[in-house]
Amino acid sequence: MSCAAYLDGNARPKSMCRAKQWTDEVENLYRFQQAGYRDELEYKQVKQVDLIDKWPETGFVKKLVRRDNTFFYYNRKRECEDKEVHKVKVYAY
Amino acid sequence: MCTNMRALDFKERGELKTEGFTVKSTMKNSVVVGPPAAGAFRERPAKPTAFRKFYERGDFPMALEHDAKGNRIAWRVEIEKVDYHQYLPLFFDGLCETVHPYEFFARQGVHDMLEHGGDKILPVIPQLIIPIKNALNTRNRQVICTTLKVLQHLVVSADMVGEALVPYYRQILPILNIFKNMNDLCLELTRSQGKK
Numbered sequence: 001m002s003c004a005a006y007l008d009g010n011a012r013p014k015s016m017c018r019a020k021q022w023t024d025e026v027e028n029l030y031r032f033q034q035a036g037y038r039d040e041l042e043y044k045q046v047k048q049v050d051l052i053d054k055w056p057e058t059g060f061v062k063k064l065v066r067r068d069n070t071f072f073y074y075n076r077k078r079e080c081e082d083k084e085v086h087k088v089k090v091y092a093y
Numbered sequence: 094m095c096t097n098m099r100a101l102d103f104k105e106r107g108e109l110k111t112e113g114f115t116v117k118s119t120m121k122n123s124v125v126v127g128p129p130a131a132g133a134f135r136e137r138p139a140k141p142t143a144f145r146k147f148y149e150r151g152d153f154p155m156a157l158e159h160d161a162k163g164n165r166i167a168w169r170v171e172i173e174k175v176d177y178h179q180y181l182p183l184f185f186d187g188l189c190e191t192v193h194p195y196e197f198f199a200r201q202g203v204h205d206m207l208e209h210g211g212d213k214i215l216p217v218i219p220q221l222i223i224p225i226k227n228a229l230n231t232r233n234r235q236v237i238c239t240t241l242k243v244l245q246h247l248v249v250s251a252d253m254v255g256e257a258l259v260p261y262y263r264q265i266l267p268i269l270n271i272f273k274n275m276n277d278l279c280l281e282l283t284r285s286q287g288k289k
Contacts, residue, residue, distance in 0.1 A: 019220065034165070062209075066167065070156065071168040071169075071172070072167060072168075073166075073168065074207070075208060
C-alpha cells in the first residue's frame, strides 16, 4: 500500500488476493469484513472517523459500527479460525 | 440379593417385599427393598424466564446476525451505554434457556457484556447470584457447562469479582458438589475450552 492512499480519502484498491495464513493483519481484516467493510481504510472513509476502537493488549479491532448503525463487538483474542483464513480478502492499493 | 429376585420368587417363597424401618420389615418372612431414588441428578426444567419475556417484547437492544461462522449479535446500542443493573441480571436469567435463539442470545449477550463491562460489572454481582443458582439447579448438563464457563469469564472480567463472589459460595457450590464426581461433564467443559 502506498502512503498516498492514506492521504486520499477516496482511494480504491487496485488488486485483491486471499490470505494464505493467519497474522494480526489478517485478523483485523477478518473483523472488518465481518462488519461489511473491505478494510480499515474503507471503514474510515464511510464512517468518517480517525480512530478505531482496538484492544490495547493485542491491537485487534474491538468495536465497529456497521452501515445500519448497529454495533459489532469482537473478542480480545483471535476470532478468525484457520478454516476461515482463506476467505479473508487482502486488498492492495 | 433380594432386589434381584423376581416378584414371583417372593410369592413362591412366601416372602413379603416391604420398605425399611416399618413394623412389617421386622416380620420373619419380609424382605426389605432399597429406598426409592432421591433424584439428585434428575433434570428440573426451569420455569419461563424473564429473559424470554423481554426478548419476545423486543426490549433488548440487539439483533441476530447470521454469518459464515454461525451467529453473532449486532447491538443497536453501544454496550458502554447499556444499563448493567437492568440488563445483566436479565441476560444471566436467560442462561436457563435451552432453546434457540434464546439460549444463543443469553450466552452471547452475557459474553459481550462481561467482555466490555469493565468496572460496571462489580456493583451488579449480588443481582447475578439468584440467576446463576437457578441455572445450576436445573441439573441440565448443557446449562451447567454454559454457566460454569460464564462464571469463569465473570471472574476474569473485572478486578475484585472473585472476592465479591465469596459470600455467595454457599448458594452456588452445593449443586457443584452434587456433580463433582461426574467427570464426563468436566471432560465436555475441558474439550470446549480447548476449542477456544
